[in-house]
Amino acid sequence: AQTVTQSQPEMSVQEAETVTLSCTYDTSESDYYLFWYKQPPSRQMILVIRQEAYKQQNATENRFSVNFQKAAKSFSLKISDSQLGDAAMYFCAHITQGGSEKLVFGKGTKLTVNP
Amino acid sequence: DADVTQTPRNRITKTGKRIMLECSQTKGHDRMYWYRQDPGLGLRLIYYSFDVKDINKGEISDGYSVSRQAQAKFSLSLESAIPNQTALYFCATSGPYSNQPQHFGDGTRLSIL
Numbered sequence: 001a002q003t004v005t006q007s008q009p010e011m012s013v014q015e016a017e018t019v020t021l022s023c024t025y026d027t028s029e030s031d032y033y034l035f036w037y038k039q040p041p042s043r044q045m046i047l048v049i050r051q052e053a054y055k056q057q058n059a060t061e062n063r064f065s066v067n068f069q070k071a072a073k074s075f076s077l078k079i080s081d082s083q084l085g086d087a088a089m090y091f092c093a094h095i096t097q098g099g100s101e102k103l104v105f106g107k108g109t110k111l112t113v114n115p
Numbered sequence: 116d117a118d119v120t121q122t123p124r125n126r127i128t129k130t131g132k133r134i135m136l137e138c139s140q141t142k143g144h145d146r147m148y149w150y151r152q153d154p155g156l157g158l159r160l161i162y163y164s165f166d167v168k169d170i171n172k173g174e175i176s177d178g179y180s181v182s183r184q185a186q187a188k189f190s191l192s193l194e195s196a197i198p199n200q201t202a203l204y205f206c207a208t209s210g211p212y213s214n215q216p217q218h219f220g221d222g223t224r225l226s227i228l
Binding site: 009032033035042043044045047050052091095096097098101102103104105106107108 | 148155156157158159160163173203205207213214216217219221222224
């Protein structure tokens with residue numbers, strides 16, 4: 001069964017600094033996709049970034065980037081130049097190509113940004 | 116207007132009541148999902164539907180039922196609500212491919228007393 005583990009229930013960072021949120025996953029499939037979603041206090045679920053497993057290059061979206069280590073089944077999110085608006089819950093999620101094609105979420109990491 | 120609309124936004128009700136949460140979308144997606152979010156547990160899949168005639172149970176379907184009235188509408192029902200169904204409920208939609216992200220509604224916060 002697919003599982004997604006976020007080992008850091010809470011993290012904090014100073015404004016303008018860099019923070020890395022950890023995520024590991026378990027799957028026996030070779031074709032899959034990984035996502036990071038952000039949930040601010042407004043409770044919306046917002047896509048931050050996604051990664052295709054077949055791509056070796058790490059995905060980047062402005063200040064957000066990932067470190068995708070396929071062999072280690074690790075998918076960490078790096079936020080550079082942290083801003084107050086980055087404060088939120090962050091969820092890592094995984095979906096396989098074919099099969100059940102259900103998105104499985106981690107339990108989340110609450111990020112606090114200190115001014 | 117939001118692409119995925121959930122109603123109501125908040126609801127307080129009593130144990131034993133029947134409750135329906137509604138979801139409609141204007142994205143033209145065939146795939147729709149219902150999730151439940153509890154503190155410290157992330158989002159868990161309740162039911163999902165890949166087209167109007169396709170309904171599937173998710174991880175935690177007991178105590179819930181769904182109806183896919185049209186491509187754009189997917190409702191979640193609690194036939195007899197109980198307090199441990201108090202949670203934040205999300206509807207989501209996606210395109211036909213696994214690499215396409217899911218698009219979420221703003222959630223329904225449900226409290227059962």
